[in-house]
Amino acid sequence: MTLAPIILFVYNRPDHTEKTLTALAQNDLAKHSTLYIYCDGAKKNASKSQLENIEQTRKIVKSEKWKNDFEEIIITEQAQNLGLADSILSGVNQVIRKYGKVIVLEDDIVTSKGFLKFMNESLELYKEEEKVMHISGYMFPANLEKAIPNNEHTFFYRSTSCWGWATWKDSWDKINTDTEFLLSELKSKKLLNEFDLDNTYKFSKQLELNISGKIKTWAIKWYASVFLQNGLCLHPKKSLVQNIGSDNSGANSPKTNYFWHNQLADTIEVKPMPIIENKQVVEQMKVYYRKFKLSLSQKIINRLRLFRGTK
8 A cells, every 4th residue: 555645734833743743753654655744935024923923833843853854845935825725736636647536634633552553444445435535534523323333433524624534636626616617516416415514514614705815725525525526524423633733823713623533543443345425424413513503602692691791
C-alpha cells in the first residue's frame, strides 16, 4: 500500500498548530508519510500581535524537532493572505494531481495514533468504488450505538466532514465551486430537504451566505458536490479526531463544546461493507442536530436574561 501524502494548513495559531503536529507525529504511519504544510500569509491590515502569531506558527512548523517524525516535510509559505477556502482548494489541487490521493488536516485537528492507518486503509480499500468519494476521520458525538451493530466500526453517510478527511483525485475532480449552480441544482431537483436532513440543520444556508458574500468557505461546496453526485462518505463509528479550534480562535470556529469527544478511538478496523447509506445514522443525526439547535437557543436565552438582569 502506497501511503497518501498529508496536507496541513496553518495560519496564525501557534499553540493549536503545535498540538496538531505533536499528535500527528505520534501516528503509527507518520514516519513513512510525506507531509506538506501550507502557511497562509498575513492580511494587509494585520496587527502586530497577529503578525507575531503568524511568525511563531511558521517557526513551529520549521522546527527541527519534527525532522525524524515524517518521511519528508515540504513547507510552502504564502507571501500574501489567501484565506482558508482558497488555501485549501489550491493546496489540495496541487498535491492531489501529483499523488492521486490526499489526507487533509487544518491547524486545530488533533488526531489519535490510529488516524493515518484508518485513512490509508480506507483509501486503499475503496479506491475503485466511484460512489465512495470522501473518508472522514471525525464523527460527531451523536449516540450511534443503536444505529450501528457492535461488530461494525464504520458506516456510510451522505455528509462530508472537513475535520480530518481524505479523498482521491477522481472524486476531487468533481468538486464544483460555483455556489449559485449548486444551490440551483438542489432546488430544481427538490433535494433541499434531504440535503438539510429534514431541516434539522440548514446546510443550504451556508450556500446562501457564500452567494451573498457574508462568508467564504469551501467545505459546504464539497458536501453539495458529493451529494449531487449521489456520493457517500465513510465515517468511523467512534471519532479518531478532536477539533480543538471550537474556542473562537479561528475564522470559522465559534465557541462551543458540542463537538467535543471525551475520548477518541485509538484505532478503527477497516473492512469491506455494503456501500449504502446507514439510514439509522441519518435519523440519529437529525436528533443530534435538533438538540444542537435547542442548545444554541438556550444559550441565547441565557445571554438575554443576563443582559436584562434576570435569572
